[in-house]
Amino acid sequence: MTTVIAKPEGLLYQGADWDYDKIKRVYDAIDTIASKEMGLSTYPNQIEVITAEQMLDAYSSIGMPLMYKHWSFGKHFARDEMLYRKGLRGLAYEIVINSSPCISYIMEENTMTMQTLVIAHAAFGHNHFFKNNQLFLQWTDAEGILDYLEFAKSFISQCEDRYGLPAVERVLDAAHAIMNQGVHKYPKKRPLDLRLEQKRERERQEYQEQTFNDLWRTVPKPTGSRQGSRSASERRKLLGLPEENLLYFLEKKAPRLEHWQRELLRIVRHIAQYFYPQKQTKLMNEGCATYTHYTIMNRLHEKGMIDEGAMLEFLHSHTSVVFQPEFDDPRFSGINPYALGFAMMQDIQRICENPTDEDRQWFPDIAGRGDGMGALREAWANYRDESFVLQYLSPHLIRKLKLFSVRDDSEDPYLLVDTIHNERGYRQIRRMLARQYDLGYLEPDIQVVDVDLAGDRKLILNHRVTNGVLLDEADAKAVLRHIANLWGYEVQLVEVSSVSEAVLKEHAVTAPSAALT
Amino acid sequence: MNIIDRRLNPQGKSLANRQRFLRRAKEQVVKAVREASGKRGIQDIESGDKISISTGGVREPSLHRAGSGGVRDYVVPGNKQYVEGDTIPRPEQGGGRGNEGSPDGDGEDDFRFVLSREEFLDIFLEDLELPDLVKQKVKQSESHSLTRAGYSVSGSPANLNLVRTMRNSLSRRIALKRPKASEMTELEEEIAALEESGADPDRLQELRHALERHVFRARRIPFIDPIDVRYNRFETVPKPIAQAVMFCLMDVSGSMTEHMKDLAKRFFMLLYLFLKRRYRSVDIVFIRHTHEAKEVDEETFFYSTETGGTVVSTALEEMKRIVAERYPDNEWNIYAAQASDGDNMSSDNARSAALLRDQILPLCQYFAYIEVAAEHNMGLSALGRETELWRTYKLVQRPDLPLAMRRVRSRREIFPVFRDLFAREKAGA
Numbered sequence: 001m002t003t004v005i006a007k008p009e010g011l012l013y014q015g016a017d018w019d020y021d022k023i024k025r026v027y028d029a030i031d032t033i034a035s036k037e038m039g040l041s042t043y044p045n046q047i048e049v050i051t052a053e054q055m056l057d058a059y060s061s062i063g064m065p066l067m068y069k070h071w072s073f074g075k076h077f078a079r080d081e082m083l084y085r086k087g088l089r090g091l092a093y094e095i096v097i098n099s100s101p102c103i104s105y106i107m108e109e110n111t112m113t114m115q116t117l118v119i120a121h122a123a124f125g126h127n128h129f130f131k132n133n134q135l136f137l138q139w140t141d142a143e144g145i146l147d148y149l150e151f152a153k154s155f156i157s158q159c160e161d162r163y164g165l166p167a168v169e170r171v172l173d174a175a176h177a178i179m180n181q182g183v184h185k186y187p188k189k190r191p192l193d194l195r196l197e198q199k200r201e202r203e204r205q206e207y208q209e210q211t212f213n214d215l216w217r218t219v220p221k222p223t224g225s226r227q228g229s230r231s232a233s234e235r236r237k238l239l240g241l242p243e244e245n246l247l248y249f250l251e252k253k254a255p256r257l258e259h260w261q262r263e264l265l266r267i268v269r270h271i272a273q274y275f276y277p278q279k280q281t282k283l284m285n286e287g288c289a290t291y292t293h294y295t296i297m298n299r300l301h302e303k304g305m306i307d308e309g310a311m312l313e314f315l316h317s318h319t320s321v322v323f324q325p326e327f328d329d330p331r332f333s334g335i336n337p338y339a340l341g342f343a344m345m346q347d348i349q350r351i352c353e354n355p356t357d358e359d360r361q362w363f364p365d366i367a368g369r370g371d372g373m374g375a376l377r378e379a380w381a382n383y384r385d386e387s388f389v390l391q392y393l394s395p396h397l398i399r400k401l402k403l404f405s406v407r408d409d410s411e412d413p414y415l416l417v418d419t420i421h422n423e424r425g426y427r428q429i430r431r432m433l434a435r436q437y438d439l440g441y442l443e444p445d446i447q448v449v450d451v452d453l454a455g456d457r458k459l460i461l462n463h464r465v466t467n468g469v470l471l472d473e474a475d476a477k478a479v480l481r482h483i484a485n486l487w488g489y490e491v492q493l494v495e496v497s498s499v500s501e502a503v504l505k506e507h508a509v510t511a512p513s514a515a516l517t
Numbered sequence: 518m519n520i521i522d523r524r525l526n527p528q529g530k531s532l533a534n535r536q537r538f539l540r541r542a543k544e545q546v547v548k549a550v551r552e553a554s555g556k557r558g559i560q561d562i563e564s565g566d567k568i569s570i571s572t573g574g575v576r577e578p579s580l581h582r583a584g585s586g587g588v589r590d591y592v593v594p595g596n597k598q599y600v601e602g603d604t605i606p607r608p609e610q611g612g613g614r615g616n617e618g619s620p621d622g623d624g625e626d627d628f629r630f631v632l633s634r635e636e637f638l639d640i641f642l643e644d645l646e647l648p649d650l651v652k653q654k655v656k657q658s659e660s661h662s663l664t665r666a667g668y669s670v671s672g673s674p675a676n677l678n679l680v681r682t683m684r685n686s687l688s689r690r691i692a693l694k695r696p697k698a699s700e701m702t703e704l705e706e707e708i709a710a711l712e713e714s715g716a717d718p719d720r721l722q723e724l725r726h727a728l729e730r731h732v733f734r735a736r737r738i739p740f741i742d743p744i745d746v747r748y749n750r751f752e753t754v755p756k757p758i759a760q761a762v763m764f765c766l767m768d769v770s771g772s773m774t775e776h777m778k779d780l781a782k783r784f785f786m787l788l789y790l791f792l793k794r795r796y797r798s799v800d801i802v803f804i805r806h807t808h809e810a811k812e813v814d815e816e817t818f819f820y821s822t823e824t825g826g827t828v829v830s831t832a833l834e835e836m837k838r839i840v841a842e843r844y845p846d847n848e849w850n851i852y853a854a855q856a857s858d859g860d861n862m863s864s865d866n867a868r869s870a871a872l873l874r875d876q877i878l879p880l881c882q883y884f885a886y887i888e889v890a891a892e893h894n895m896g897l898s899a900l901g902r903e904t905e906l907w908r909t910y911k912l913v914q915r916p917d918l919p920l921a922m923r924r925v926r927s928r929r930e931i932f933p934v935f936r937d938l939f940a941r942e943k944a945g946a
Contacts, residue, residue: 074538078630326595469587
């Protein structure tokens with residue numbers, strides 16, 4: 001690097017304007033603090049400067065730099081654009097992508113202080129989390145994702161050329177509808193290698209083309225009463241039922257799909273899987289990034305590298321990010337993950353460095369161990385939101401936030417305050433808050449339970465109802481229609497109480513009138 | 518660390534997605550545009566606008582829990598007065614209390630977004646068609662454009678097609694068995710090795726001969742022969758520019774109220790907008806008439822008042838004169854729209870009809886007669902009292918003549934009448 005690095009005591013920059021030299025200087029200063037003092041380890045960074053319109057673009061394609069084409073992205077773009085233009089909603093300051101190198105987008109209209117904050121937040125905070133958190137390591141392939149998306153994009157546009165837009169759209173619509181039900185929740189034997197995925201698909205296609213023999217068409221089919229005699233349990237076992245990954249099941253077992261349609265389902269499934277860890281770690285991820293930028297900015301200030309003005313600007317935007325309105329505030333819309341995450345991280349640091357007797361009793365393993373950063377790094381590596389809250393939410397913080405739990409039973413005419421921030425309530429509040437972050441609990445438990453391939457081929461899904469909360473009927477019906485489009489035959493969804501096994505409700509859609517192609 | 522400036526990257530990455538979305542939501546968008554255009558003035562029609570459509574066709578459903586029913590627990594911050602066992606009256610809506618359901622598209626009845634001007638007009642004027650588009654004249658002073666037209670064996674070096682050339686060269690070299698450079702170097706190396714070692718002079722001799730033959734052959738068979746060379750070929754194609762002229766004829770005598778003029782103006786503007794999208798250049802001629810007709814500019818046409826009697830034939834005469842003077846009908850597509858309240862001097866009726874039938878209509882692609890009426894006297898027209906001019910034109914009207922007549926009473930009717938006049942004929946109808 002040819003630029004002269006400012007003296008450690010000197011200011012890194014002054015004023016609001018940014019240029020590449022300043023960004024480089026700031027990056028290096030932050031890098032020193034992050035890796036030497038905080039012990040963060042990150043993927044190599046790539047910082048990309050973009051305009052507001054490009055930011056909107058990135059928004060609409062779920063934050064990825066490249067994405068296949070689908071009308072729903074256009075819809076999101078249209079809405080975001082309108083909200084932005086009318087000034088109803090600001091844009092995010094940054095978007096960061098879990099890939100190696102880790103790409104962070106920063107907006108051109110940010111001030112230099114905002115760029116510094118964003119670099120600390122995204123390029124170090126999020127980046128460290130992506131690289132070290134167990135979930136991401138287990139589930140995502142940071143090196144392969146961009147190449148895979150490139151492949152997905154070109155594969156889908158090839159399909160559009162070959163089979164026509166409407167046909168491709170129909171499959172993608174259906175796949176998107178069950179995207180949430182398209183993830184494997186338990187780890188496989190080996191981590192996913194997305195590069196290999198591409199190669200496999202290419203090879204599969206080549207093999208099929210090479211070994212194509214029209215004669216097979218003429219081979220008489222077995223007259224097959226063989227299958228019908230199988231018992232129901234044997235049948236289910238052969239199909240790998242019950243199966244909770246609907247996309248996977250349809251991709252492998254739907255009888256009337258073409259090869260390319262299965263590949264589309266596979267692409268959507270891989271993307272869903274890629275985002276699955278992000279959904280489970282929103283609180284921690286944002287908390288980690290917020291804690292990181294807060295620590296780094298303060299250190300920069302302590303070292304005299306940024307001036308008071310910059311610090312005030314930083315504090316202003318930091319406090320608005322971690323602002324948590326109370327439940328009766330009109331601005332309240334759930335618990336702010338930035339606020340809770342940041343508060344918990346700070347609390348952990350406090351417990352490590354300044355524990356009270358209560359902390360020693362609740363957290364004997366970390367209370368007073370002194371090394372707050374170390375404890376945080378362990379937490380960032382090994383937990384997801386649910387387990388993190390369950391493990392680390394302290395009575396101190398419950399009191400500080402004045403958390404209380406409300407029970408809403410539709411049979412009662414009122415809401416009941418169940419527990420509050422007192423001795424009796426801590427554990428229960430902690431358990432219930434943790435459950436609010438448990439995807440396995442938040443998302444309805446839906447499984448494919450049976451299908452008679454030899455008979456009418458009706459696909460039967462089960463929704464195991466907890467606490468008597470049924471599915472949204474209109475949406476369920478629409479999704480079933482999509483599933484039927486993929487499956488090709490009748491589809492039925494039965495809502496079963498998980499307590500009494502009683503059938504609470506049934507939805508069914510008939511077979512689609514025409515095959516998908 | 519890399520910093521990359523992406524600001525100059527091509528914009529509009531999401532255009533394809535937007536088009537897909539608009540196509541998807543077509544039905545609703547078209548409906549919304551029709552509604553919106555009914556409500557607002559013609560002047561604003563050209564600007565894009567926010568429209569809202571129902572989420573029906575563009576809903577993205579997912580399996581998620583319903584917003585109400587069952588037992589739910591929420592943990593929320595900010596307790597001030599509650600203790601365990603307190604009850605809170607149920608708020609009006611169940612949602613908004615830390616409900617972690619899928620937020621996307623949920624509880625959203627309308628989807629609002631902004632259509633650009635182009636998109637708006639496209640949809641607005643969709644499935645309207647100009648009658649008799651056949652006469653798209655190619656003017657003499659027409660521009661030409663180049664289009665690719667295969668390959669040729671001659672051309673300028675700038676148009677050299679490398680891929681084709683090298684392909685030909687390669688196949689020729691293979692066919693004529695030109696020795697490869699690698700083979701020759703191999704031979705040379707072997708010769709050099711043998712010369713150095715001095716062993717096996719016979720073999721050396723043989724190799725030297727072989728090399729000689731190779732060199733000879735390589736010289737005879739060039740790497741690239743003139744017959745290999747191919748150039749991209751371009752052809753000039755004349756580009757037709759369709760041009761149209763639109764005649765606006767209006768009665769400005771005292772009996773025409775402001776309201777009527779406003780209606781006429783709206784109709785003319787729609788027609789202009791429509792023509793502009795179909796033809797690259799559209800001329801407009803404004804002719805107003807009382808008992809005498811005059812060509813005027815737009816401002817005068819719509820806003821200055823004039824008094825006098827009403828003689829329609831003068832306007833037709835004037836139009837005929839202008840066409841003969843400036844717009845030869847073999848070069849121009851001629852459209853005319855006449856707006857009037859239907860008054861005419863009774864002595865002029867026969868003359869107008871004859872002019873229209875024999876002189877004007879043969880020139881025109883389309884002649885639209887719009888009879889504007891005061892909004893409040895709906896009763897009279899509804900009873901079927903036909904005006905002088907209406908009766909006159911009615912006599913002229915024949916299925917094979919491009920004459921269309923409509924009555925308009927209020928602003929709301931303008932667009933439907935316009936659509937009615939230009940709606941694309943259904944196949945086979």
